[in-house]
Amino acid sequence: MIIRNIVLRHGRQVIVASASPSCCVRALSTSTAKSATTATAPKGPTNVPSFFTTPEQRAKIAALKEQMDKVPDNFKEFRSIQKKTGKIGAVTQPRHLPDEMLKYPPHDATLEMLMAAQAHMGHNTSLWNPANQRYIYGVREGIHIIALETIAAHLRRAAKVVEEVAYHGGLILFVGTRRDQRPIVVRAAELAGGCHLFQNWTPGTITNRDQILAQGKLRMVDELDRDVPGFDDHIQECRPVIPDLVVCLNPLENYPMLHECGLANVPTIGIIDTNADPTWVTYQIPANDDSLRAMALIAAVLGRAGQRGQERRHADAEDGVITWETPSDVRRFVQNTLTAKAQEKKDQERQSVEQPAWGREMVESDEDVAKAMKQLADEEGI
Amino acid sequence: MGRHFRPARVAQATMELMAANLVHDTPRWYKAVKMIPPAEILTRPYPVQHTAPSPHARRPRNLFKPTHMVYPEDELRRNFFRDHPWELARPRMILELDGKDARYVDWSTGVRQPGMPLSGECVVQRQLWLMENVPDVTKESAYDMARREFYELRQLEDIQRRIAVEEARMVGAYFGKSTLQYGMDIEDKEYERWKKWAGAEINKMEAERQKAYTNVVDLPDTPDLEEELLKEAL
Numbered sequence: 001m002i003i004r005n006i007v008l009r010h011g012r013q014v015i016v017a018s019a020s021p022s023c024c025v026r027a028l029s030t031s032t033a034k035s036a037t038t039a040t041a042p043k044g045p046t047n048v049p050s051f052f053t054t055p056e057q058r059a060k061i062a063a064l065k066e067q068m069d070k071v072p073d074n075f076k077e078f079r080s081i082q083k084k085t086g087k088i089g090a091v092t093q094p095r096h097l098p099d100e101m102l103k104y105p106p107h108d109a110t111l112e113m114l115m116a117a118q119a120h121m122g123h124n125t126s127l128w129n130p131a132n133q134r135y136i137y138g139v140r141e142g143i144h145i146i147a148l149e150t151i152a153a154h155l156r157r158a159a160k161v162v163e164e165v166a167y168h169g170g171l172i173l174f175v176g177t178r179r180d181q182r183p184i185v186v187r188a189a190e191l192a193g194g195c196h197l198f199q200n201w202t203p204g205t206i207t208n209r210d211q212i213l214a215q216g217k218l219r220m221v222d223e224l225d226r227d228v229p230g231f232d233d234h235i236q237e238c239r240p241v242i243p244d245l246v247v248c249l250n251p252l253e254n255y256p257m258l259h260e261c262g263l264a265n266v267p268t269i270g271i272i273d274t275n276a277d278p279t280w281v282t283y284q285i286p287a288n289d290d291s292l293r294a295m296a297l298i299a300a301v302l303g304r305a306g307q308r309g310q311e312r313r314h315a316d317a318e319d320g321v322i323t324w325e326t327p328s329d330v331r332r333f334v335q336n337t338l339t340a341k342a343q344e345k346k347d348q349e350r351q352s353v354e355q356p357a358w359g360r361e362m363v364e365s366d367e368d369v370a371k372a373m374k375q376l377a378d379e380e381g382i
Numbered sequence: 383m384g385r386h387f388r389p390a391r392v393a394q395a396t397m398e399l400m401a402a403n404l405v406h407d408t409p410r411w412y413k414a415v416k417m418i419p420p421a422e423i424l425t426r427p428y429p430v431q432h433t434a435p436s437p438h439a440r441r442p443r444n445l446f447k448p449t450h451m452v453y454p455e456d457e458l459r460r461n462f463f464r465d466h467p468w469e470l471a472r473p474r475m476i477l478e479l480d481g482k483d484a485r486y487v488d489w490s491t492g493v494r495q496p497g498m499p500l501s502g503e504c505v506v507q508r509q510l511w512l513m514e515n516v517p518d519v520t521k522e523s524a525y526d527m528a529r530r531e532f533y534e535l536r537q538l539e540d541i542q543r544r545i546a547v548e549e550a551r552m553v554g555a556y557f558g559k560s561t562l563q564y565g566m567d568i569e570d571k572e573y574e575r576w577k578k579w580a581g582a583e584i585n586k587m588e589a590e591r592q593k594a595y596t597n598v599v600d601l602p603d604t605p606d607l608e609e610e611l612l613k614e615a616l
Contacts, residue, residue, distance in 0.1 A: 096477060096479055110481075113480070115481050116478035116481030117481075125448075133427075133429070133447075133448065134425060134426060134427055136429070137430060138429075138432050138448050138449055138451035139448050139449065139451065140450070140451045154421060160414075161414050161418050165411045165414045167414075168413055168414060169410055170409075170411050171410070244409060244411045245411050258389065259386075262386060263388070265392045265395050265396050265399070266392065267393075267415050277386075278423045278424070279385050279386040279387065279389065279390065279423065279424065280389060281389050282389045282390060283421070284421060327407050328406045328407050
């Protein structure tokens with residue numbers, strides 16, 4: 001009885017799908033003789049298996065089947081009505097893109113953009129740091145309002161710094177350690193070709209970098225940012241790098257990092273809200289650091305500036321102008337390698353000729369070494 | 383944590399270190415920072431005076447504190463929302479997209495503006511425009527003019543909404559229960575519950591009373607009264 005109920009519940013499809021009704025019936029019925037008779041019984045026009053004994057059940061199944069047969073036609077009609085009436089009425093358009101600044105980063109922030117991003121809103125007047133007085137335009141509804149012109153001016157200055165540092169081949173680090181600032185710093189770093197930090201700053205990452213960054217990987221690149229082979233030995237000895245510029249979106253939470261940057265003489269750019277200390281960073285951008293839209297706008301502008309700098313640097317490198325100097329340790333390593341090579345060559349020559357070459361020939365060979373060094377250095381783009 | 387002067391002096395410090403031959407490589411940022419020096423900080427210029435200092439003050443105070451920003455709309459807004467407090471209950475979009483919202487509206491054309499729902503702000507802006515542009519108009523008359531337009535449009539909105547509901551009902555829409563109906567239903571349910579409880583309480587009291595009568599054993603020297611009571615009880 002229970003099995004029969006399951007068949008009823010699972011409906012028509014189970015019954016129709018079964019290859020022969022006899023097997024189904026055999027499973028259901030207790031007596032084989034009875035099942036044989038039901039299997040051979042003529043089927044009605046509604047195609048209802050006759051093992052549903054009561055006429056009510058049979059009628060129910062037939063009604064259900066009729067209803068199911070109507071479904072395709074009904075669906076077709078529904079679609080045609082939808083097609084006809086779908087375009088009636090108002091059209092809704094997505095107006096606000098939350099990721100607009102990340103998807104389409106602007107090259108410059110206008111005053112309207114800054115205001116729409118709520119970059120001008122400071123903190124409650126009682127929380128202010130009086131050192132920020134020169135950025136504040138007035139008091140409104142209990143909070144300080146930062147002057148938009150000041151924001152724009154400082155932002156342009158900072159963007160110029162980012163562009164120039166990128167142009168001179170510097171490494172730019174974007175720091176935003178509040179949870180929702182992750183996509184912002186990642187995007188800015190991607191644009192500027194720099195690094196990003198969205199987790200906690202490990203204290204000592206600059207001042208104790210030999211320990212903390214010991215596992216970090218280094219690459220030796222040429223003026224077009226292509227990897228240069230042959231420096232594996234030197235990379236083993238190299239100290240971990242420190243950034244050439246740090247952009248911090250929330251200086252209040254990153255005091256240890258800014259302090260270390262000061263100790264290591266690394267210039268910093270920071271978003272200074274009305275409660276922050278402007279002396280912690282080298283370049284201030286007074287703005288509302290609690291508004292993610294403002295953060296996204298400012299980081300996008302800085303990222304774009306970095307991108308411009310990188311593009312300019314690459315274009316100059318294509319023309320043969322290199323905007324940065326090879327570090328002295330790398331230069332020394334190249335010199336030592338070349339000297340060693342030349343010495344090796346000389347030894348080989350001496351062995352092959354088996355003739356001591358002193359005096360006049362010595363001078364000539366030294367000149368040759370210098371020439372070879374120069375040639376090698378030129379080849380390696382140093 | 384005091385004042386910090388190292389961040390502002392990175393270029394000078396590096397220059398001195400290089401002069402002392404303690405730093406051998408010129409940092410990559412050096413040219414950029416030399417070319418673009420940091421901005422001036424920690425000085426306090428005389429701030430923009432949005433409000434005049436108090437005339438009763440004997441000597442100037444808080445000269446270098448930022449002042450309160452006041453706009454002519456503030457008073458108009460205050461008056462409007464004092465007169466129409468329920469206008470504050472309407473939902474309002476405060477998100478600005480491109481920051482150019484003010485450029486899309488023209489208050490000379492009336493209270494209704496494209497892309498902006500009708501609100502108290504429309505009245506305030508229209509009143510301000512009238513005050514500034516119509517000759518010999520007082521603040522009160524400008525308020526009345528703007529308000530009249532506003533009321534008409536609000537009435538129109540009500541009528542449109544009513545007709546839309548009627549039309550929808552006509553073609554078979556139904557809107558379910560209203561919030562009032564929901565409230566009434568909850569109240570009715572509570573009454574029913576109370577009625578049940580009160581009935582049970584009455585029955586209980588009645589039973590108590592009955593019990594008090596049935597427990598009476600005997601009354602001294604009034605046998606006929608006892609008989610009567612017994613009859614009553616039966």
